[in-house]
Amino acid sequence: MLFNSYAFWIFLALLWAVYRLLPHRGQNLLLLVASYYFYGCWDWRFLPLILTTTLVNYYTAIGIEKSDSQKQHRMLMVVSAIVSLGLLGFFKYYGFFTESAAEALTWLGFHVNMNILNIVLPVGISFYTFQTMSYTIDVYRGKTKATHSLPDFALYVAYFPQLVAGPIERSSTLLPQITHPRRKRTSDFSEGLNLILMGLLLKVVIGDNLGFITDGIFGAEKGEINGTDALVGIYCFAFQIYGDFAGYSSIARGVSKWLGIDLMTNFRMPYLARNPSDFWQRWHISLSSWLRDYLYIPLGGNRGSSFKVYRNLMITMLLGGLWHGAGWTFIVWGGLHGIILCIYRALGDKFTLPKLWGRVVATFFFFHLICLTWLFFRADSFDQAWEMLRLILTQQEMTSLSRYGLGMIAFFCTPLMVYEVWLNKSGSLRRLETVRWGWRAAAYCYIVFMLIVFPPPVFGQFIYFQF
Amino acid sequence: MADKFHDYDALPTDSHAPSFGKELRVVAVVVAFIMVLEIIARIIAPTLDYDRENIHAFPDVITDLEQRAEKSGKPRVVFFGNSLMMHGLNEDIVYKELAAIDGPEIESTKITPVGTAMLDWEYLYRRYFETEGSHPDVLVVGFVGCHIHDQEPIKLRRLSRHFVSTKDLPNLWKTEKMGFHQTSQSILCNISALEGDQPEHQLGILYSVVSDYRAGVRKNNQLISDAKERRAKEKGLTSGELEETYHRMERFIEFCKKHNVEVWFVPMPQPEVWDCNFAATALAEKHGMKVLDASNIDGMTEEDFSDGYHLGETGGEKFSKWMAQQIKQQRD
Numbered sequence: 001m002l003f004n005s006y007a008f009w010i011f012l013a014l015l016w017a018v019y020r021l022l023p024h025r026g027q028n029l030l031l032l033v034a035s036y037y038f039y040g041c042w043d044w045r046f047l048p049l050i051l052t053t054t055l056v057n058y059y060t061a062i063g064i065e066k067s068d069s070q071k072q073h074r075m076l077m078v079v080s081a082i083v084s085l086g087l088l089g090f091f092k093y094y095g096f097f098t099e100s101a102a103e104a105l106t107w108l109g110f111h112v113n114m115n116i117l118n119i120v121l122p123v124g125i126s127f128y129t130f131q132t133m134s135y136t137i138d139v140y141r142g143k144t145k146a147t148h149s150l151p152d153f154a155l156y157v158a159y160f161p162q163l164v165a166g167p168i169e170r171s172s173t174l175l176p177q178i179t180h181p182r183r184k185r186t187s188d189f190s191e192g193l194n195l196i197l198m199g200l201l202l203k204v205v206i207g208d209n210l211g212f213i214t215d216g217i218f219g220a221e222k223g224e225i226n227g228t229d230a231l232v233g234i235y236c237f238a239f240q241i242y243g244d245f246a247g248y249s250s251i252a253r254g255v256s257k258w259l260g261i262d263l264m265t266n267f268r269m270p271y272l273a274r275n276p277s278d279f280w281q282r283w284h285i286s287l288s289s290w291l292r293d294y295l296y297i298p299l300g301g302n303r304g305s306s307f308k309v310y311r312n313l314m315i316t317m318l319l320g321g322l323w324h325g326a327g328w329t330f331i332v333w334g335g336l337h338g339i340i341l342c343i344y345r346a347l348g349d350k351f352t353l354p355k356l357w358g359r360v361v362a363t364f365f366f367f368h369l370i371c372l373t374w375l376f377f378r379a380d381s382f383d384q385a386w387e388m389l390r391l392i393l394t395q396q397e398m399t400s401l402s403r404y405g406l407g408m409i410a411f412f413c414t415p416l417m418v419y420e421v422w423l424n425k426s427g428s429l430r431r432l433e434t435v436r437w438g439w440r441a442a443a444y445c446y447i448v449f450m451l452i453v454f455p456p457p458v459f460g461q462f463i464y465f466q467f
Numbered sequence: 468m469a470d471k472f473h474d475y476d477a478l479p480t481d482s483h484a485p486s487f488g489k490e491l492r493v494v495a496v497v498v499a500f501i502m503v504l505e506i507i508a509r510i511i512a513p514t515l516d517y518d519r520e521n522i523h524a525f526p527d528v529i530t531d532l533e534q535r536a537e538k539s540g541k542p543r544v545v546f547f548g549n550s551l552m553m554h555g556l557n558e559d560i561v562y563k564e565l566a567a568i569d570g571p572e573i574e575s576t577k578i579t580p581v582g583t584a585m586l587d588w589e590y591l592y593r594r595y596f597e598t599e600g601s602h603p604d605v606l607v608v609g610f611v612g613c614h615i616h617d618q619e620p621i622k623l624r625r626l627s628r629h630f631v632s633t634k635d636l637p638n639l640w641k642t643e644k645m646g647f648h649q650t651s652q653s654i655l656c657n658i659s660a661l662e663g664d665q666p667e668h669q670l671g672i673l674y675s676v677v678s679d680y681r682a683g684v685r686k687n688n689q690l691i692s693d694a695k696e697r698r699a700k701e702k703g704l705t706s707g708e709l710e711e712t713y714h715r716m717e718r719f720i721e722f723c724k725k726h727n728v729e730v731w732f733v734p735m736p737q738p739e740v741w742d743c744n745f746a747a748t749a750l751a752e753k754h755g756m757k758v759l760d761a762s763n764i765d766g767m768t769e770e771d772f773s774d775g776y777h778l779g780e781t782g783g784e785k786f787s788k789w790m791a792q793q794i795k796q797q798r799d
Contacts, residue, residue: 006651187484193494216687219694404683411676433485440485441496448497449504452661453668 001041003251004204011038012255019259024181028155031259035160039124042164046122049087054150054157056083057132061139061146073140080136088129091122096326124164126323130290132157135171137294144171152178161252161259165245167266167286174261182260190433193444195254199247201447206412207243208456210236213405218378222387227395230388232405234371237378239413242270245284265429269420271370274362276340279370287323291316309345314338324377329385333377340369412454415446501661508660508668515667518581522629525595528576533601536574543603544575544794547588551735552609553579555778560787561794570795580629584614586621587630589719590639594632602726605797607790609735609761615747616711623649627656628663642718713750720754730756731797736778736786737762738769759793761786 001008015034019027040047060080064073135156138144147153156175162168217225217233225233249266256263266286273279280288292301299312314335321334372389379385423431432440485493513523536543546556558575565571578595580587588608596602613619621643631639636657640650656663673680723730732751734743740763748758764785769775771782778786 005648007647185484186486189487190485190490190493193490212691213687215694216690220690221693221697224690224693399686400679400682401686402683403679404677404687407677407680407683408673411673437485437489437493438496441493444493444497445500448501452501452504453665453672455665 001038003248003255004200007041012258016258027182028151028178031159032151032155035155035158035163038160039158039163042123046125049091049122049125050128050158051154053084053087053128053132054154056080057136057157058147058150058153061136062148064136064139065146077136077140081133084129084133084136088125091125093322093326100328127166127168128157128163130168130287130323131170134168134290134294135175138171144175147171147175147179149179159256159261161256162263165248165252166284167249167252167264168290169263169286173264177261185260187433188257188260191430192254192257194430194432194440195250195257197254197444197447199250199252199254200451201247201416202243202250203247204456205243205450205454206416207240207247209412209454210243210408211240212457213408214240214378217401217405218380218384225391225401226397226399227391227393228398228402229405230391231396232402232409233388234375234378234392235409236405238271238367238371238374239409241374241377242267246270268429269424271367271417272363272420272424273370274359274366276337276344276366276369279366280341287320291320295319306346310342313341313345317341329376329379329382332382333373336373336376340373419443505659505661508664512660512664515664515671519664519667522580525578525591528578529595529601532574532576532603537600539572539574541572541574542605542798544573544605544607545603546575546577546579546607546609547592548579548607548609548733548735549583549614550579550581550777551611552607552733553577553581554773555609555735555783555786556790557783557787560784561791564788564791565794568792568795570791571798573794573798582622582625583630584619585610585616585715585719586619586643587626589715589722590626590632590635591630592719593635593722594630596726597632599726602723602728605729605731605794606723607731607733609733611735611737612741612744615716615732616713616744617715618711623652624656624663624665627653628660631657633657642714711744711746713747716747717750717754720751720756724754724756731793732756732758733790734758734760734762736764736767736771736782738772738775757797759797761789764789 001011011034015030019030022030036047036050039050057080060076063076067073067076135144135153139146147156152175155178156169156171159169159174159178214233214237217229217236220229246267249263253263253265264286266284268282268285270279270282273282296312296316299315300308301312302309317334317338318331319334321330321332321337324330324333375388376382376385379388423429428434432443513520532543532545546552546558556577558577561575562573565573578591580591583591592606627636627639631653636653639645639653643649645653652662661668677683720730730751732743732747734741743758743760743762751758767782767785771779771785773779773782
């Protein structure tokens with residue numbers, strides 16, 4: 001059941017009609033059943049995986065809280081981590097590592113016959129695994145208390161708006177909202193509406209339409225496209241992945257608002273970032289803050305020698321890349337971001353550009369740097385990435401395909417970028433809610449018009465479901 | 468309650484947050500806007516393009532044929548199909564040729580919406596030839612291979628809006644085994660011009676604002692289909708291996724048969740001679756319908772095609788004369 005399908009909105013309407021009539025406990029139970037149903041619509045066979053993760057983390061967290069022994073704390077933490085990461089590792093990375101190992105051994109001259117399984121990736125496993133782990137780690141660190149209500153904890157793990165593609169919530173923010181009765185808030189409807197409409201615009205209009213061009217250009221064989229086409233393909237992908245993922249997060253947050261639960265902001269005008277540090281505070285914030293809190297800082301963070309800081313940055317970004325997908329191109333993508341962060345850390349302050357034009361140049365330059373990393377993220381292989389890079393550097397000429405691609409980017413993304421600059425200036429994602437209602441109505445009419453008249457040629461899945 | 472995670476989410480003060488009641492005004496404006504769009508879409512629908520003009524004229528065209536035939540008592544022939552038949556057949560030449568070769572006199576018309584295939588024809592026929600008196604004596608269906616098998620992709624919006632009648636929608640869902648999303652989409656398109664004619668609205672805007680849109684899309688589509696084919700080959704599949712089925716064609720024939728309509732299937736001329744699928748021919752003949760092979764008309768050359776696919780003026784003349792001779796042979 002996709003957010004951009006009719007079935008989801010009927011499901012939500014029915015759910016909401018019953019939800020608002022129930023008391024707090026009943027609301028939680030209803031949400032839990034609805035969440036399992038929502039997940040079961042993809043593949044009910046993977047429900048036991050969520051249940052296993054839920055039960056293991058629920059009981060280990062209680063065990064940690066009940067015990068006074070540091071040794072037992074550590075042991076329970078390790079058990080929880082082994083189960084959670086073990087499931088993730090098996091379902092997501094087993095095929096990749098066995099295949100890579102087989103290739104490496106063959107390259108070294110050994111003939112191996114490894115059993116490479118074609119394992120189906122359970123949708124959302126990376127998201128709920130990280131979310132659940134953060135809870136157990138927080139209990140282990142004494143930062144949060146273990147919850148003693150299994151249904152509440154199960155809902156924290158499986159809460160349907162963010163179950164399959166985030167945001168990756170923290171127990172300190174989401175659990176209290178589940179365990180405490182929801183309050184009626186004046187702005188929930190308007191904010192939810194704003195988030196849902198923006199999310200649909202990002203996903204259905206921008207992400208999916210540009211994704212169609214991306215698929216064409218990245219599907220081309222050698223000699224079928226030139227450097228300008230390749231560059232346009234990367235620009236299209238940059239907006240496709242942003243529209244797709246930020247769109248999902250925005251709809252998730254909007255739906256959750258309507259249920260009276262706040263989810264964290266996951267994207268904040270990322271292509272207006274001027275440096276890598278700024279970018280990671282705007283892009284997939286729930287993952288970057290997770291990696292910061294549970295990986296980078298425990299590794300030592302900014303403390304210690306420069307070498308150690310760079311090492312910590314590289315490890316964090318490489319694992320961040322691996323989180324996105326079981327493939328070398330994802331690892332290289334993470335590595336490139338790591339290198340960019342290291343270079344920025346070493347040189348960043350020396351190249352600060354002054355005034356408005358300086359900021360524009362920095363934003364423009366950094367956007368292209370991000371696009372370079374997207375090339376490796378999207379390419380099917382290194383060969384393809386190198387070939388496209390070579391074309392970009394050597395064969396620039398406008399073709400009908402590149403003119404069409406640029407025209408489509410301008411048509412779909414210009415209003416979005418103007419809106420984002422306007423939001424960025426005020427420092428608020430909710431600026432549209434503060435203007436006169438007529439302006440808001442005009443903005444929503446534009447979105448609805450685009451949704452009706454410019455649906456994508458192909459009904460699109462969400463890219464991040466595969467991560 | 469938990470604190471908000473990011474300050475970016477905070478409004479300057481809570482008093483700025485619009486309440487549910489106030490926000491309903493915004494929703495009302497959006498709903499009114501959609502209704503205005505729908506009205507505009509309905510007004511412009513018949514003149515959106517040549518094809519829409521053609522489709523909107525079907526009821527009049529069919530009534531006109533019915534009246535002419537009633538008056539003259541001549542047999543009714545409907546030339547049915549898509550742009551291949553539309554460009555290929557010249558009714559004036561058919562009449563002249565029939566007169567020249569002493570063939571039967573007929574009353575005829577063309578029902579040829581572009582880009583259509585068997586599923587469109589099936590429902591179009593059921594919708595527009597709904598009264599008993601409207602059925603022709605002969606229905607000449609022009610096609611090339613892909614138009615008649617069940618594997619031809621459905622153009623759901625146009626099919627639901629222009630070819631399927633509201634009462635036939637459940638039939639469509641059942642026969643095409645549509646899921647919930649497609650079913651909902653077909654209902655929306657059937658009742659709303661804004662939804663049903665959406666592709667034309669989209670193209671109209673993009674043609675005017677995106678330079679090289681047509682050429683760019685064509686190239687992109689080509690790249691995507693080439694990539695798909697390569698991937699299929701890598702997996703050991705080829706499109707040729709896909710088994711073709713003809714349930715749509717069978718339903719169409721059965722419906723026509725029920726109303727005593729004689730159907731002549733005409734494999735249309737193409738620059739290269741092609742063979743009609745044996746199973747399709749056998750199916751038509753099993754039901755007592757005819758297959759008149761125009762794929763290899765004597766004297767037809769590549770120059771007779773205007774764009775490598777549709778017949779041009781000279782090709783149209785050759786095909787129309789051939790058609791007249793077939794009518795004479797079959798009706799005599």
